[in-house]
Amino acid sequence: MNRRALALVVAAGVALLPVLLPHPFVLTIATQAAIWALLAASWDLLSGYTGQISFGHAGFFALGAYAAAAATKHAGVSPWLGLLVGATIAAAVGLLAGFPALRLRGHYLALVTLGLAEITRLVAQNWLALTGGPFGIHDFRSFPGLPADALAYRQAMYLVVVALVAVSIAVMYHVCERTNAGRAFRAIREDEVLAQTLGIGTTRYKLLAFTLSSGFAGLAGALYAYYVQLVSPSVASAATTSLIIGMAVFGGLGTLWGPVLGALLLYGLYEGLRFVGVVYNLIAVGLVIMVFVIYLPRGLAGFRRSA
């Protein structure tokens, strides 16, 4: 069976899931897993492909979620437009965060982005008028025009989310694998000075990576907001970032499809372990991160290459 046929079978399976397994629980897990897949892929674009390690993706995710939820709740913006609002605001902040990153490497960049996420969390927690403080934003509209019946609503929501996630990932994949920008990203990761001497505008491409990555993280946040119907400061916590990085490391950095697969599997594991005990899921995430960083640096994607 060739790759194209395999991809078709997978795509058909994903699209038909609401009909094959019309169960609210399965659909909820699958929808959220798709959102995490987008988030992990967006992190991989910046950190895996371009080598600019972000410890602040929870912040971009939260920015998108809050921007979308606040726009819909306070300004009555349609959720379809709200997705754009969330993505745009996160992308703008990501672009701003990119400027210090032009001067910083490795450790320092990670720490700045971590600080940025913490600032986002503190603002979310304390700017009561806009964010609702510790209780967050709730009671806002979701996408109009979806069926009212509970199961049908979930089925429709699943399709909306999965379609948007699939398109976003396809766009990122296209940029990373089929354009000059993708080659520039990898050149920056491998040797920035060399890339510069070869005439690659590293400044421009780094900022592009930041903007794209944070924009898609914001889109994931907006989808999350409309799906879960609640945005609270804990979204921006370091545990979220830890989960994102765990997914990407699990799947394999710098491949996009690795983190997507890692997100789907790890999120499944994460939710599955709730049945064993609510605390065990994060223990597992921590273990996965440590074991994979030390022993399986190429993640699940590495198995394919060696096979």
Place this chain on the structure above:
Amino acid sequence: MLESLLEFLIQGVVLGGLYALFAVGLSLIFGVLDVINVAHGEFFAIGGYLAFGAVVLLHLPGAMGVLGAAVGTFLLGLCVYPLLIAPLKRRLGGRPQGPLYLVLTLGLSTFLQSSLLAVAGGDYRRVPPQLTGIFDLGVTAVSYQRLLVLGVAALLLTGLFAFLRFHPQGLAVRAVSQNPDAAQAMGINLPRIFAFTLALGVALAGVGGALMAPLFNVYPAVGFPLTIKAFAITILGGMGNPAGALVASFVISIAESLSVMVIPSQWQNLIAFAVMIVMLLVRPRGLFGRPVPR
């Protein structure tokens, strides 16, 4: 006005003692191992839980709680290098590490934090103070517990800096921090120094956790915000420079506590991060750091 200024200043100095215990250890570890320990705050939490276990569950005196926290976190810290850092180092060989150690210790942080949650539960635990009563200064008063935090911090940090300055092992630690290869050539056992430094650094955080447990409650995630703040402090002081971290701890803590007079208190936690970001833009090496290799 003057009274409240004095009161906030005293609060700031006490808080600075805690930050210093925490940030000096973090900076020492970074200076010697070139590893940013994201799990530092979890050792603070473990120290708090060890104090809780010793004092509340075993009914030992408060001092035993602090001692237990120090020894417990030190022993736990001894395992981190051989079990986690060394295998990654071996795999990497001489290749650039990038941020892999950050990701590794982030995993350790998540693992330890959720393990604490599994073992001790999510409840807020209260630990009785090691010292009770307050010291009256006339214009304002300070609890003895806060003075104890400051006193122990001062004692431990003086001891640490004296150790680094005069003791042969301390000299070895500093030698490794300056040039690992040359240190090894002089017969210094690198893995031993690495494991020891890491244990020493996290034990300082563990003592901090035990001392702060009576002032704050202990819960699994208690240390993490402190870790993030300590990053800001170490950047301000210059990464890998313990003395710089000491000064920066007091700069941040006093700025935070005095800020209450100007801005609403819930925003005071932002100060450290704002300082960090400005510092990184203006002078990434920090106040006292070595130049950042670009």
